[in-house]
Amino acid sequence: MTPTHDDRPDALADRHVPDFDPVAADDATVTGPNVRITVLSARVLRLEYDPTETFEDRPSQLVWYRDRPVPDFAVTRGDDRLVVETDALTLEYDHGIEAAFTAETLSIELEDGTVWTYGDENEGNLGGALRTVDEVDGAAPLEDGLVSTDGWAVVDDTDRLVFGEDGWVEPRDAPESSEDLYFFGDGQDYETRLADFRAITGEVPMIPRWALGNWWSRYWEYTQDELRGVVEGFDERDIPLSVAVIDMDWHVVDNAYHDGWTGWTWNDEYFPDPAGFVEWLHDNDIKTTLNLHPAEGVHPHETQYADFAEFMGIDPDSEEPVEFDAADPQFLRGYFEHLINPMEDEEGVDFWWIDWQQWEQSPEMDGLDPLWALNHLHSLDRTRTGKRPFIFSRWPGLGGHRYPIGFSGDSYISWPSLRFQPHLTATSANVAYGWWSHDIGGHMGGEGDPQAFGELYARWTQFGALSPINRIHTTKHPFVDKRPWEFDGAITETLEDALSLRHELIPYLYTMAWRDHTEGVPLVRPMYYHHPEAEAAEESVHQYYFGSELLAAPHLSERDDETNLARRSVWLPEGEWFDFVTGEYHEGGRWLARYGDLADLPVYAKAGAIVPMDADARADTENPERLRIVAFPGADNTFDLYEDDGTTTAHRDGAYATTEFAQTFDGDRLTFEIGGAEGDLSEIPDERAYELQFRGVTEPADVDVEAPVEAETTYAAEEATLTVAFDAVAVEEGLTVSVTAAGESLLDRRDRTRSHVETLLESFRTHVTVKDHLLADFEPDGVAWLAEYVRVLSTVQLRALAETITGAGVDVLDHDDADRLVVWNPEDAPVTYQFSAFDWTEDPFRMEHTADRGDAPAFTAFDVHEAAVEGEVRLEYDGVFAVTAESEAEEKPEH
Template identity: 65%
Template sequence: MELQPHHVPEFDPVADEDAIVRAPNCRVTILAPRLVRLEYDSEESFEDRPSQLVWYRNQPVPEFDVERTETDLRIETAELTLQYEFGEGFTDDRLSIELADGTVWQYGEDESNLGGALRTVDMVDGAAELEDGLFSREGWAVVDDTDRLVFEDGWIAQRDAGDDYEDLYFFGYGTDFEAGLDAYTDITGDTPMIPRWALGNWWSRYWDYTQAELRERVEGFADHDLPLSVAVIDMDWHVIDNPHHDGWTGWSWNEEYFPDPGGFVDWLHDNDVRTTLNLHPADGVHPHEDQYEAFAADMGIDPASEEPIPFDAADPAFMRGYFEHLIDPIEDEEGIDFWWIDWQQWEESPELEGLDPLWALNHLHALDRTRDDKRPFIFSRWPGLGGHRYPIGFSGDTIISWDSFRFQPTLTATSANVEYGWWSHDIGGHMGGTIDPVDFGELYARWTQFGAFSPINRIHTTKSASTDKRPWQFDGEVFDALADALRLRHALVPYLYTMAWRDHRDSVPLVRPMYFHTPDAEAAYETPHQYYFGSELVVAPHTRERDDDTNLARRSVWLPDGEWIDLFTGEHFEGGRWHARYGDLGDIPVYARAGAIVPLDADVSSNDVANPDAMRLVVVPGADNEFTLYEDDGVSREYRDGEHVTTTITQHDDGDRSTVEIGPAEGALDLVPDKRTYSIEFRGVAEPGTVEASIGEQSVEVLATEYDADRDRFTVDLPAVDVSERLTVTLDVDDATLARRDRTDEHVERLLRYCKLPASVKDQLLEESYDRAELGWLADYLQVMSASQQRAFFETLTGAGMDRIDHDGDERIVVWNGDGRSDISYRYTAWDYDIHPFEQSGESETGVVPAFDLFDVDDPDLDATVAMQYGDLATIEQTAPADD
């Protein structure tokens, strides 16, 4: 029995003959000016079948020159030069590639790889080691495809290769990360469009819910005006108690819990909520299952024998029956929207060496979704390179801790280096940890804020009675922070969906490391916990708990060159520098670049994520920009044939005037409302003078305007506009459009409001002028301040500070002094206590704090301290202790 036709992709694996250069025992394929395939085989038996990773080698042939002698081969493209001396196998002294900038790769050389993704964070509390990605600080990376299986007759087979066969792909893209990803997806396939509903909020809990209880949970979100898009049904949907195994695997509905699963799913859909079922397929199919008899007969097993049907990813007959008997009927009869493939077992099939069942499940489940014009959407762990074709990713069972939370922004951003852009993390953590009602509430709120600005926002918890993450179980500021984050996430769907289209079309993931667009800035490589979020925003989530003395969370932020506006407060920031940010529980550090355009859904009162009737358009003046809003039906694959709508939004800044133009919608207009109302929010803008609006050449009456001086926000409400018309709004100000006012006094007063200090001290400080140039006035107050309070005041007043950065397990201490103050100095000291308690060993240096510097203190034998001296007033220390 073979797989179904929809389980077999349309491959194009044979490269154009003109792209191939042959030499003794060697074949080189020029796939792009900076992408080369290198094969060696002593019998010259080379591989043209698609591998598990590479499906499309038939690429446009780039220009290149070949020089060949009896002993050597030289190939030169516009971007690299390959040198190979013929011999027995690739060796470091015979094979090299030089890039255009002079960088040379020698075969076998290791690079300082920038990292990629990982299979799972199961049982990891904190940072975990990432697999290699497609980029390095040296400018090149090598992907070894030698041991991957190949497709034959639609399914997987061993390569018939000799022992000395090698199959390598050399990526020489330097810091042109987007071009590298584009070339990678050219040969491996695009990231599919995900369903629009997946971008809303998810509720998930490992719990033996009845359908009535789960309905109550969904209604709870509505009762508290919290939008919800997906309700996950974990493993207790199926029969657990049985005489054959431990119950983790199951295919038959537990009728005690779900007496009417189809009716329940219909109710979810009627309330604009999608659902998934959790699968643990490893134990196969046993005779107590509803589907056993028919499946066993298909597999040649006598059902009367009650012989179990073992799980076998290598057998196409089993995998075809798996879908025909187990998966597809539940989708068709109960309306399940997608599957959570929770594979946690073996990584290699005993029936076929090299076949990872996780990869097989991801591959076939994704393709099975396409049988009814659905998108290839699943929920599963990362199966290695090529996993971008099977969104979305389940990062695994996360420990409930600040350390685990801190790793998730790094993991999410770094995975862009392998085009794996759609992670779903256990927001709030899955298991373990210490559940203190105050500390856990803070951690959960911060995690959910990150979830609102991550690819998928899925709240999840294990089967623990003490860990209840229903947002309405929390009081006061925790509930407010949770509710704000969930509503904000729902509002972001138009922006997120456009970014999904950009990723599908251009291979630019939603979340990317800072060095992706600022590769020449060294600071960009030292900010692993912040990231680009789409084309318009930078996000730096709070990942540390509040300090007991300041009652505020602190984090360091680096912004690239240019002008940036805090998306929520409207505060202006100069780029190319660091700052320390102090925030209460409602603070979410999100920065919009000058010129930013962020389309939002204006209605967050329901679960509906359809193309909205009313939109909030957030714009930041100060620069010209263009944003193309993308919309389609949100679920089908018809967008491939042009069944979509685009609306081009532009912003033009003339210094004292900002003009926003919403162009006519183009494409399949039946997919969007006939008319839309717009509320345009100018953020970070100076107090406006006049505002005018027009449709085409016809003036339009503005319904209402409002200026919030505290947040430098000007809102313009407009009447409903036909989407086929062009809407123009022009805002005039007296001076410059951006409000670049200094908010230092506001920050100091905010610190005073939150800090634990004697009332008399606070009263006196409130009378101060907060002179930033001369800090002597602060001396009288330092004796009653803790070290963290002193640090907060100095960093706020001077703009100079330092932070300890956990860089994927490596420690750095960064220092900064954006204003170039000469009265702030540092001393770096390293010592080894094993030699003598006070004997210095290692580096030591002093000086005025520069605009930016870092100290690599990841030496297990040394303790290291950076002491920052603010004049002669105070010394603030940052220590990175040696490992025990």
């Protein structure tokens, strides 16, 4: 039942209390001595132990929905044994030994034979999210997630607070020995695990459409005119922008009461007309947020102090501060009514950056994390005016998926920090937390070299374009300026391209947001979600699925001086794949080494992929009048474009439109249909122009168009792209394009090795005569011919040529603080490997040596387990030259 409310001053507003449904159906529960088992699904059990048999039916901070459809299950009872069996698992509780949960009394067997015993460690846990990357340069330890190669997960809800009748949380009244556990037994079906979790904890809200555009953020003492100048700079250069963040100096900092981080009063020296400035932002299609550090409460220097103090029963003349208290419903109600809501209503603030960095436990209530309280209440408070639940805050632990979006914290400006962010983003799907906002470009630190920083910033921004939220940010440092136009040449061009791409992708991203909201599938997902049996899936932690159609593997390492290119290893799963930009065909089930200049952004589309894009990368994020649909051959597919008003909760009542794109592929023929828009069409254009791009196709023999408007057809051979452009047509109208190949297949499978070698040579730092001879001597079969160039090329250059020609390579992957040395050779080239490692033993003067060698296989990986291990893989090509990948310990172990 939903907690009831009245008009008492200590009750929270109705909007602050969700519509809970916490009491399970009677026929879903099974009781035994001191225990209650609730069958929430065939794969999910609630396990309660209470010596008083007073079990908890109120919603907890995490679990809100226990009244689930009851699956079929069987119960067997003996004198001292209870068995509960579903289609997916079997629970045994042997209370004859002891009426309590112990390793001897409680176990669950999954349908594949896996057995969980109470107290087992989840050794195969694949990680989750974290609260913050503050003060971490590089990787940070992740908390456990819900996904595990063990096939099961257990969530302990025992110590979480429950919601009381006043609508706010309170401690449980339960014996100290009681337990409240949730067991998930989904095996390797990781997306089902997430669906089961969200079924009992709640959905991910639909985020606003404008949040998917580019954000500008800087911790800086901006005046409103200075910040206006930044926004105008983006507009003058046609660089799209949708959000301008105003960091903490929007409010009065200097005061007689505290250090100034908390504040509620506009600094009129910087912002003499805050409402007018925010209105100007809105007129220019820019949303805004204010940074909050609310821990110090409200003091007498604040304009809101007198009213808030009286509301709290404090005499304003006493100048007694209104202390922050997340445990007090009265304070919390006043917090919104006197601080938050007026600034939204009077100044037009769109949402709040809740930058909580203080204590994790409320001093007034044991077990209450103020960060969770702020996230929960701020998110729900937005719904008072029909807006969607949306905040910008740190991750508060399990259940945080209900409060998008996340601020990962103050990252360092470094390559290791950039390399960690894709891993963190993807792995957070394991706790259903799909909407991260990172400090793109890094928050603090750095070496101050403009050129080196520019490369790092450009690569970070490319990742930002392919991440959930793209928020450029930096700290208050005069020597770090991230305005895209403040760089030279290629860096500025790369930044502009990435930021434009981001806005072009919004139709695709917004549809993925709907998918996350309705189906529980995050935008960014680890590779092992779709390939749980593939060893390579767990190794490739720095690449990820980006929506339903794409695989992203952005460059995360700096350019090499000898090649003038960045390098990264990519694993393509089984199937057929295409380079999203060039249309180049790749057979899957293999690794490859990719070399690219600053403009290179590795994104791959699966066979049959359909990606709708905004044909105009504009500052606003509205439903587009011109739509570019990028499609790839090789498979049948459908894609339902989702559109609505972008801001309100009207979608819950069906106020949205969908347009189906359907492709059928039959080797030498492809048919693509753009269906008429259906549903509520009030928020989409009456007419829409379409540009349909088929990438990765051969030049066709025939293109047949069925449409009520004119279409223009062009073919670009170098990009293997056929474009069919339509004039504007009513969105209710359907269009059909049929493409017939000139040969046996529409797939452009031509070998582009020579072209890649030419690109390498163009970038190499070596004499042009050497480049001429290399290209003249080029042979696609093997690299024995490179023997003549061993003395004139560097090892790095030889490696780039060998990996490109043979497809065989080696790399060291940093994976959760344990390096992995990987080798691949998908074409069975004449390549041998030699692995060696040195482990420190218990004797501080001795090391243990491990070695392995042989012909390089299609794929293998070597563990480098501890921080005190050195490892190396040496790869020899055709017996001509060798390259190595090394992992070296930072320090010896302590003895």
